[in-house]
Amino acid sequence: MKQKFKIENILVDLSRVIVGVTFLFSGFVKAIDPLGFTYKIQDYLVNMNLVDLYQFALPMAIFLVVAEFVLGALLLLGLYRKPVTILIAIMMLFFTPFTFWVALTNPVEDCGCFGDALVISNWQTFYKNLIIVAGAILLVVKWELIKPVFSKRIAPFASLFVVLFGLLFALHNVYNLPVIDFRPYKKGANIPEQMYIDPEKADVMETVFIYSKDGVEKVFTEDNYPWNDSTWTFIDMETRLVQEGEKPAIEDFALGSIYFNENDGSWNVGGDITDFVLSDTSYTFLMVSYSLDEMNVRHLDKFKKVNRFAMDNGYPFYLLTASSESTVGEWEGIHETGFQFSHADERALKTMTRSNPGLILIKEGNVINKWDDSKVPEPTSEILLIKNPKRDKVVKLFLIALLFFVPLLLLKKIDR
Numbered sequence: 001m002k003q004k005f006k007i008e009n010i011l012v013d014l015s016r017v018i019v020g021v022t023f024l025f026s027g028f029v030k031a032i033d034p035l036g037f038t039y040k041i042q043d044y045l046v047n048m049n050l051v052d053l054y055q056f057a058l059p060m061a062i063f064l065v066v067a068e069f070v071l072g073a074l075l076l077l078g079l080y081r082k083p084v085t086i087l088i089a090i091m092m093l094f095f096t097p098f099t100f101w102v103a104l105t106n107p108v109e110d111c112g113c114f115g116d117a118l119v120i121s122n123w124q125t126f127y128k129n130l131i132i133v134a135g136a137i138l139l140v141v142k143w144e145l146i147k148p149v150f151s152k153r154i155a156p157f158a159s160l161f162v163v164l165f166g167l168l169f170a171l172h173n174v175y176n177l178p179v180i181d182f183r184p185y186k187k188g189a190n191i192p193e194q195m196y197i198d199p200e201k202a203d204v205m206e207t208v209f210i211y212s213k214d215g216v217e218k219v220f221t222e223d224n225y226p227w228n229d230s231t232w233t234f235i236d237m238e239t240r241l242v243q244e245g246e247k248p249a250i251e252d253f254a255l256g257s258i259y260f261n262e263n264d265g266s267w268n269v270g271g272d273i274t275d276f277v278l279s280d281t282s283y284t285f286l287m288v289s290y291s292l293d294e295m296n297v298r299h300l301d302k303f304k305k306v307n308r309f310a311m312d313n314g315y316p317f318y319l320l321t322a323s324s325e326s327t328v329g330e331w332e333g334i335h336e337t338g339f340q341f342s343h344a345d346e347r348a349l350k351t352m353t354r355s356n357p358g359l360i361l362i363k364e365g366n367v368i369n370k371w372d373d374s375k376v377p378e379p380t381s382e383i384l385l386i387k388n389p390k391r392d393k394v395v396k397l398f399l400i401a402l403l404f405f406v407p408l409l410l411l412k413k414i415d416r
Contacts, residue, residue, distance in 0.1 A: 012145040015135035016075060019088060022132055023072025029117035030065040031170040033178040035354040037061040040112035047107035062170050067091075069166040075139070077162075077408075078148035079155050085139040085146075092133040099126045116182035154415040161407055169400075177354060177372045179396050184249035185352045188389035191365045192278050194249040204243040210235040252348045255320065258328055258341035267325040267332075269343050277318065277342075278365040283384055285310050285317040287339065289357040290349040292323040292331040296356060302376040303357065304337055309379030319357075322346035 030037045038061040045053050053060075071091070074084045102111055103122040111125045120128070139146065150158050173179060181187065184194040209225040210217055211232040226232040255277055257270035277284060287303050289295045310317040319339040321328065328341050352360060355372035361383070362368060368384070377383055 008142060009145055011138060012142050015138050016078075016146055019132055019135045019139065020072050020076035022128075023068045023088065024076065025072070026114055027065050027067070027069025027072055027166065029115045029182070030061075030112075031069055031166060032117070032173055032180050033115055033182070033354065034058070034061050034065060034170050034174050035350075036115055036178075036183075037065060037112060039350055040108065043108050058174070062167075062174070065170055066163070066166040070163050073162045073166075074159060075146075077150065077158060078146045079150065079159050079162075081143045081146045081148065085136065085143045089133070089136040089140045092129060092136045096126070096129040096133050099129050102126075150411065151415050154411050158408060158411050161411070165404055176375070177358070177370060179400070180393055181370070183351055185360070185367055185370075186389065187367050187370060187392070189367045191250060191253065191362070191367065193365075195251075195253060197246055197248040201246045203241055203245045205239050206242045207237065207239050209237050250348075252345045254344065254348075255318070256343040258325060258343050260329070267329040267341075269325055273342060277316070278362075280316060281364055283310075283315045283368070284362050285315060286352075286360040286362060287317070287319040287357055288349050288353045288355075288360060289319065289321045289323075290346045291356065292321055292327050294356060295331075296373055297335065299373040299376060300335060300337070300357075302373070303339075303359065306359065306376060306379045306383075307337065307339060309383075316340070318342045320344045320349060320352075322349055 035058070038058045041057040041061055042054055045051055045057065067087075068091075071084055071088050074080060075088065099111060099113075099122065102108065103126045106122060108122075110119050111122055113125055113128075114120065148155070185191065207222055209220045209222075211220060211226060212218075212235050213232050217235060220226065253274065254272065255274045257273050258267060259270050260267055277286075285306055287306075307317045309315075317340060319337075320342050322344060323331070325343075332339070332341075352358070353370060353372070357373050359371045359373075359376050360367060360369070371377065
């Protein structure tokens with residue numbers, strides 16, 4: 001009897017840690033970048049023909065990341081054990097079949113369950129969920145064996161703190177750049193290196209030829225197709241994927257110049273300037289706005305000052321946008337910025353920065369610094385200073401940990 005009770009306790013504690021840490025980590029890394037998770041939800045909505053729900057993507061994202069974070073934290077703390085385990089089980093009983101559908105139909109390349117911090121395949125996500133749902137069901141059945149960290153007197157205060165921390169942390173990252181950047185355009189990254197993939201690790205493709213003879217079609221490879229046999233009639237040529245290889249972190253970064261034609265007064269897309277911008281040995285300012293119509297122009301004067309600073313010092317300044325040439329013309333006619341415009345892919349621009357607009361400083365393709373519109377500094381020589389991104393990341397993680405654990409430790413001390 002004692003042996004059975006001991007095994008049950010071990011299984012419950014193990015399930016509590018696995019499920020709790022998974023929920024906490026998943027909620028935390030997505031709360032770092034709620035807008036990124038919003039874009040992922042929008043991808044799902046498009047594939048499910050639910051574009052009418054587009055406007056609710058951000059509230060849905062915030063609700064889900066906060067719910068995951070809170071449920072994971074409460075489970076690890078052993079607070080409100082029965083309702084928490086039931087809610088976790090309900091979520092998993094919904095998301096496990098959903099991720100199975102995602103794995104089968106592949107509407108998105110990755111589910112986004114761990115944001116950009118940890119990208120796993122759709123099938124890996126489904127298998128992970130099978131483990132989590134098994135642990136969640138065990139916790140629902142044996143919730144009494146979960147040992148609470150706080151007494152009933154302190155539990156409401158600890159729970160309220162966890163909820164407020166998760167919500168405020170997510171909202172902070174909505175209105176500011178993510179406190180930690182997991183994307184390939186983060187500070188310190190080299191964009192050309194992120195665009196490169198070793199040819200030996202790339203997709204293995206095969207060209208096949210379809211020929212017909214006596215009404216029968218046959219597929220040939222480059223090694224055996226009947227190029228010198230006139231009895232065969234060529235039908236078609238296809239390139240097929242033989243083996244899927246690795247993908248570069250950046251696949252869709254390309255810049256096309258946008259210029260004003262004085263002869264007819266129109267704005268047009270010119271040649272590709274990607275290599276020119278990324279190989280420029282001087283500092284280059286990239287103002288990023290995936291949509292000029294949706295741009296927050298409250299801080300536009302800050303960008304104008306940076307543009308003047310760049311012109312005075314011989315540094316290029318580009319406004320990258322996915323908006324059409326006509327929209328560029330209308331927008332420039334209203335705001336008269338004098339910016340040099342460039343066209344880029346909308347998804348790439350949303351990945352580069354979550355702010356619309358945002359500012360990125362690069363040199364020879366290296367990301368020196370990034371700012372959201374409200375944080376664009378006064379354009380002095382100090383704007384060009386290179387910071388240590390690794391140290392910055394460690395400091396931020398340490399401060400976040402302090403903000404979360406110190407209040408809980410104080411509550412635990414009061415609870416004695």
